[in-house]
Amino acid sequence: MGHARFAVFYLLCGLAAAALQILSNAESAIPMVGASGAIGGVMGAYVLLYPRVNVHMLVILGFYVTTFAIPAIWMLGYWFLIQVIGGLGSMGAQGGGVAFWAHVGGFVAGALLVLVFRDPALLARHPHHGWHERSSRAYRRIR
Secondary structure, eight states: OOHHHHHHHHHHHHHHHHHHHHHHOTTOOOOOOSSHHHHHHHHHHHHHHOTTSEEEEEEEETTEEEEEEEEHHHHHHHHHHHHHHHHHHHTTOOSOOOOHHHHHHHHHHHHHHHHHHOOHHHHHHOTTOSSSOOOHHHHHHHO
16 A cells, blocks of 8 residues: 555544444444554455465463464454444443444445555565465565
8 A cells, every 4th residue: 555545544444433333323422532443444454455364363271372373364254243243232232342333344444445545566566465375486576
């Protein structure tokens, strides 16, 4: 995207996130604080641009600690599903909490806006873009 385009992209994701959260409960007097909806937008863009890149996870089960890697599409798909379920569970609730619908709104906005804001020249040089990983030899030729 480049620096300036990313800044605009990030702000638009944040606005879309706030809009969906407000629509989910327009009568709420509780202020929204944070950038998690805009960060959700970055994750929505990431999953479209780099769905097969492995996300490394730390798992702690008592004294047993390990790591494993799964494709971004699985991890971010799971995260998105948790946000939707949390949002449905929070419908009609009074009081503060997590702005689940802001996360959902940001994620969807990021997934849609990246189609406009992405820089095809930058993506063509990236070895992990899309569904098929390029070989390191082909990547070196492109650079």
